[in-house]
Amino acid sequence: MISKEILKDKFRGAILGCFLGDSFGAGFEGMSPDRAISRLGTLSEKYGRTYTDDTDMTLALAESIIESGKVDPEDIARKFSQFCDLTRGYGMGTIQAVLALRRGAPWHEVSRIVFEKGSFGNGAAMRVSPVGVFFHHDFEALRKAAMDQANITHTHPLGQWGAVMQASSVGMALAQDPKRPFKKEEMLIELREILWPGPVEYQKALNQMETIFSQSGKIEAKEVVRRLGNGIEAYRSVPTASYIALTYSPDFQDAIRTSISLGGDTDTIAGMVGAIVGAHVGERCLPVEWMEQLEEGPRGYSFARDLAGRLFETWCEMAKP
Numbered sequence: 310m311i312s313k314e315i316l317k318d319k320f321r322g323a324i325l326g327c328f329l330g331d332s333f334g335a336g337f338e339g340m341s342p343d344r345a346i347s348r349l350g351t352l353s354e355k356y357g358r359t360y361t362d363d364t365d366m367t368l369a370l371a372e373s374i375i376e377s378g379k380v381d382p383e384d385i386a387r388k389f390s391q392f393c394d395l396t397r398g399y400g401m402g403t404i405q406a407v408l409a410l411r412r413g414a415p416w417h418e419v420s421r422i423v424f425e426k427g428s429f430g431n432g433a434a435m436r437v438s439p440v441g442v443f444f445h446h447d448f449e450a451l452r453k454a455a456m457d458q459a460n461i462t463h464t465h466p467l468g469q470w471g472a473v474m475q476a477s478s479v480g481m482a483l484a485q486d487p488k489r490p491f492k493k494e495e496m497l498i499e500l501r502e503i504l505w506p507g508p509v510e511y512q513k514a515l516n517q518m519e520t521i522f523s524q525s526g527k528i529e530a531k532e533v534v535r536r537l538g539n540g541i542e543a544y545r546s547v548p549t550a551s552y553i554a555l556t557y558s559p560d561f562q563d564a565i566r567t568s569i570s571l572g573g574d575t576d577t578i579a580g581m582v583g584a585i586v587g588a589h590v591g592e593r594c595l596p597v598e599w600m601e602q603l604e605e606g607p608r609g610y611s612f613a614r615d616l617a618g619r620l621f622e623t624w625c626e627m628a629k630p
């Protein structure tokens with residue numbers, strides 16, 4: 310049984326872990342693995358680091374859960390409309406969706422306005438860590454909540470189930486002993502069960518992870534990209550993040566460096582890895598020299614840290630542990 314104090318630390322670890330991964334990964338977006346690896350030294354340079362759409366939406370989602378005590382797509386859409394700062398590296402699809410919400414379009418029509426068949430990008434997964442921590446005690450509720458929040462922008466099953474996979478990984482990480490490495494094999498079995506009703510792409514990715522774990526465990530960046538992907542599609546980035554987190558946690562910096570070394574959608578993959586590893590190790594094990602570089606301001610580091618604490622207090626009230 311995890312104490313309340315440790316649990317609160319883990320809630321903060323998940324939110325700030327996403328913030329860190331996103332902020333440190335942002336400068337590498339779109340690079341090849343070779344180029345990203347050649348630039349990894351810049352991670353040791355000290356300067357103010359700013360977050361992108363991944364953290365921006367994560368904070369808005371957390372605020373909605375705190376205020377409504379549940380996952381209510383209508384309220385989340387309102388928060389997106391109110392708080393999303395579209396200068397923070399948003400993709401065209403999400404910009405159109407947020408602008409439609411601001412024009413007063415109903416939340417359930419917005420996704421189809423942008424992508425007729427629904428988006429299968431990783432946008433619904435990149436922001437889902439508040440759902441992962443808030444429903445870590447009930448995976449059936451977690452699955453539904455991850456899907457409900459996805460539906461605002463991502464109605465394609467690949468986009469929805471990517472959010473389910475990422476939220477599940479965060480939820481499982483929260484329940485794991487922060488002093489020990491992940492129980493990888495057990496987590497794979499659980500992920501397989503949770504994702505069973507979803508698209509076959511996720512089962513294929515889990516097969517790949519199982520094969521890698523049964524061999525060496527760690528493979529080089531280009532091989533990770535070939536087998537699991539580094540793209541903006543949910544099924545080519547969410548399993549990648551789970552693989553990196555399961556392999557490199559509890560070493561937060563090693564996990565983030567490895568995510569960034571893949572190139573591609575580095576801020577989102579590193580943000581998702583950061584959320585999972587942060588939920589595992591908690592805020593107290595996040596690298597201080599990296600935290601010091603995170604931006605402040607009205608919706609910066611202190612705001613995010615406080616928000617994660619309030620999310621925990623809300624969970625205590627709602628779940629009555």
Ligand SMILES: [Mg+2]
Nearest residue numbers: 361362363576
């Ligand atoms: Mg981003």
